[in-house]
Amino acid sequence: MEKLVMLELLRSYYAGKKVFLTGHTGFKGTWMMALLHQLGAEVKGYALAPEDSAPFHNLFSGLNVQSVIADIRNRKQLTEEIASFQPDYVFHLAAQPLVLLSYEIPSETFEVNVVGTANVLEAARQLEKRCNIIVITTDKVYDNKEHHGLYKEEDRLGGYDPYSASKACTELVVDSFRNSFFNVKDILIHRKALASARAGNVIGGGDFSRNRIIPDAAKALLQGKEILVRNPGSVRPWQHVLEPVCGYLLLGTKMTDDPVSFSQAFNFGPQPEDHLTVKELVELAIKTWGSGKMEVSSNGAAMHEANLLKLDISKAAEQLSWKPQLSAPQAIEWSMDWYKTPVEQQAEFTFTQIDNYLRK
Numbered sequence: 001m002e003k004l005v006m007l008e009l010l011r012s013y014y015a016g017k018k019v020f021l022t023g024h025t026g027f028k029g030t031w032m033m034a035l036l037h038q039l040g041a042e043v044k045g046y047a048l049a050p051e052d053s054a055p056f057h058n059l060f061s062g063l064n065v066q067s068v069i070a071d072i073r074n075r076k077q078l079t080e081e082i083a084s085f086q087p088d089y090v091f092h093l094a095a096q097p098l099v100l101l102s103y104e105i106p107s108e109t110f111e112v113n114v115v116g117t118a119n120v121l122e123a124a125r126q127l128e129k130r131c132n133i134i135v136i137t138t139d140k141v142y143d144n145k146e147h148h149g150l151y152k153e154e155d156r157l158g159g160y161d162p163y164s165a166s167k168a169c170t171e172l173v174v175d176s177f178r179n180s181f182f183n184v185k186d187i188l189i190h191r192k193a194l195a196s197a198r199a200g201n202v203i204g205g206g207d208f209s210r211n212r213i214i215p216d217a218a219k220a221l222l223q224g225k226e227i228l229v230r231n232p233g234s235v236r237p238w239q240h241v242l243e244p245v246c247g248y249l250l251l252g253t254k255m256t257d258d259p260v261s262f263s264q265a266f267n268f269g270p271q272p273e274d275h276l277t278v279k280e281l282v283e284l285a286i287k288t289w290g291s292g293k294m295e296v297s298s299n300g301a302a303m304h305e306a307n308l309l310k311l312d313i314s315k316a317a318e319q320l321s322w323k324p325q326l327s328a329p330q331a332i333e334w335s336m337d338w339y340k341t342p343v344e345q346q347a348e349f350t351f352t353q354i355d356n357y358l359r360k
């Protein structure tokens with residue numbers, strides 16, 4: 001699909017539509033909010049306040065977006081906010097998304113990710129109108145055997161660490177709601193389409209999370225320090241944040257046209273050649289930056305983290321006509337270019353990258 005067609009296609013579905021976006025203060029949510037704004041959608045966000053250490057969202061405080069700062073576990077408030085907005089689309093991104101933090105706060109991770117999703121779906125269930133709901137999970141939902149094969153949507157779910165397990169549970173919640181309340185055979189009664197989207201690790205400007213390699217690398221490079229790497233040999237699918245975000249939006253358009261066929265799970269990941277080791281990724285980041293050094297951290301293996309995980313993206317390619325537009329080296333270049341941009345120009349640069357992506 002030509003990119004200009006993509007821009008026009010997304011505009012034709014989202015301009016003037018009401019989009020309820022959870023997690024709009026986070027890394028992916030802020031990109032999605034900016035993109036939806038550019039498409040002419042009316043956005044209402046629901047999330048916790050952005051952390052002081054993660055100033056990306058605040059760059060866009062001037063946008064005309066309704067922002068509710070509240071906890072996803074507050075079912076009453078969440079239900080009221082969804083009911084008063086009457087969305088056409090719900091994109092559920094709010095989560096505790098960090099593997100290492102999930103070892104520190106496992107119960108909270110399950111509460112936010114699993115019960116939080118049930119709260120969103122229960123609130124959406126009370127809408128007496130058509131609505132497409134897309135729940136964002138992760139590639140880590142698969143029972144990871146650390147083999148070199150590619151994971152397909154029908155593969156067994158699982159999760160070693162609390163974060164991965166919580167997201168696998170999230171998929172079960174989605175499946176249960178799809179069977180029990182949003183069953184496609186009753187689509188004319190409930191008028192809800194429900195899908196989940198499983199993306200791999202994403203990179204891009206604006207991510208200030210702890211223990212994620214590109215933010216860590218950018219911070220170290222800006223400060224002239226060595227980049228500490230935990231698991232240099234881990235192979236992960238790396239892609240620019242705009243790839244899955246556009247994939248989620250594309251999935252939403254398909255659900256509008258054919259809610260029965262597209263109420264399913266979809267993988268969004270890079271091409272097989274863009275599965276790089278952490279070491280390769282950091283080397284590319286240093287090359288793009290023009291200077292810098294890497295050091296392997298001695299406490300790398302303290303907590304179990306999956307080392308090898310590859311996604312099969314043929315279903316999204318065939319059914320959604322979605323495919324990644326940027327190679328891993330390009331995604332790294334786009335990310336490092338963003339971090340090099342002076343703070344006062346970062347919002348504008350984000351819109352420029354969105355525009356370039358949609359027209360690429």
Ligand SMILES: NC(=O)c1ccc[n+]([C@@H]2O[C@H](COP(=O)([O-])OP(=O)(O)OC[C@H]3O[C@@H](n4cnc5c(N)ncnc54)[C@H](O)[C@@H]3O)[C@@H](O)[C@H]2O)c1
Nearest residue numbers: 023025026027028047048071072093094095097138201202
């Ligand atoms: N970043 C990645 O590489 C990646 C990869 C795969 C999947 N994901 C998924 O994408 C989604 C967004 O991730 P991200 O990288 O933007 O994370 P992030 O940490 O930057 O943002 C998380 C968002 O969730 C909100 N949130 C957290 N706890 C909440 C609560 N109790 N109540 C209300 N809101 C709450 C935060 O306020 C924030 O807006 C998550 O569901 C994550 O699991 C991310």
